Amino acid sequence: MLCAFEGWNDAGQAVTNVIHHLVSRYDGREVRHIRCDGYYDYQAVRPMACSVTGRRKILWPQTTFYEITVAPGVRIFAQIAPEPNYRWQEYCRQSLRIAEEFDVDHIVTMGAMFADCPHTRPLPLDQSDRGCQCDMDREYNGPVGIPTVLDDMACSQGWDTTSLWVSVPQYLGGDECAQATLQILDRLSVLLGVDLDVGDLPDRANQWKAQASVLTRCNDELSSYVRNLEREYDLAKVAHDVADLGAPQAEQLVRETEEYLSNMGDGPRR
Structure with a gap:
């Protein structure tokens, strides 16, 4: 039930x-x-x-x-x-x-x-x-x-x-x-x-995401807030994935993620 x-x-x-x-x-x-x-x-x-x-x-x-x-x-x-x-x-x-x-x-x-x-x-x-x-x-x-x-x-x-x-x-x-x-x-x-x-849930979900993206693009403060949430989300995912890997693979994954997040943080800002 x-x-x-x-x-x-x-x-x-x-x-x-x-x-x-x-x-x-x-x-x-x-x-x-x-x-x-x-x-x-x-x-x-x-x-x-x-x-x-x-x-x-x-x-x-x-x-x-x-x-x-x-x-x-x-x-x-x-x-x-x-x-x-x-x-x-x-x-x-x-x-x-x-x-x-x-x-x-x-x-x-x-x-x-x-x-x-x-x-x-x-x-x-x-x-x-x-x-x-x-x-x-x-x-x-x-x-x-x-x-x-x-x-x-x-x-x-x-x-x-x-x-x-x-x-x-x-x-x-x-x-x-x-x-x-x-x-x-x-x-x-x-x-x-x-x-x-x-x-039609997939179409409605895509519409929800598109409307949210428009909202964030129109607000610099909100856009910065969402970028921070993205970094935290990605780091948490890496931490979860690392727990399932051996040491060499884990270190490589951490380096790749840190480089990705660093580049994302240096992206263009309005």
Whole structure:
């Protein structure tokens, strides 16, 4: 079951758009809901007024579960909702009861966060896989969202879990980030062993990159900031690659990278 929540955990609408994309590209149907009662602050998550068949109606925030067939014999479930404001533990228990009802054996929580990363490189995508004998990630101390709580509760109750988090450049603001959605979808293809239909996401991702590049070219300060992020990204990648090499190859790789980064830093500036 794939789980995505709007709000704090969904920078650039990256993860909820994964669910929207799958529902639009495959044979999917709504199979369950969790009603909003007791879970939401309506001043934070407003009900929406709309017209349905000529009649005015109030739509309240709720959780929707979809059943989606992505390939012959391959069926997944997807949970999408605004992040609840209250009673998280009860909400997660209710979510897992629904997962149990549908014989789900693996919970995949997804999140997106704003971070210092350049749009000119692949966006950082972190994956954490845990079995039923698990502990919280000891490398992070700080606030968490409901994907982390749901992942932890699922793991403690015996589910295998995977947590996917993608980073979105914070300097681009809150616009939709198709590149992040595409990268998560590609990773899900690996997890499911199915080549998921990406539709027009590659074109939209290229458009996102092009618009970001135009923005940075028009702002000297932002352009310099992005170049620094690129250097940090490339150095981190080298450090990762060096760990997998022997000493002579590692030294050669470091020299080549230092020369490349030095030349990049001396490039023309506006």
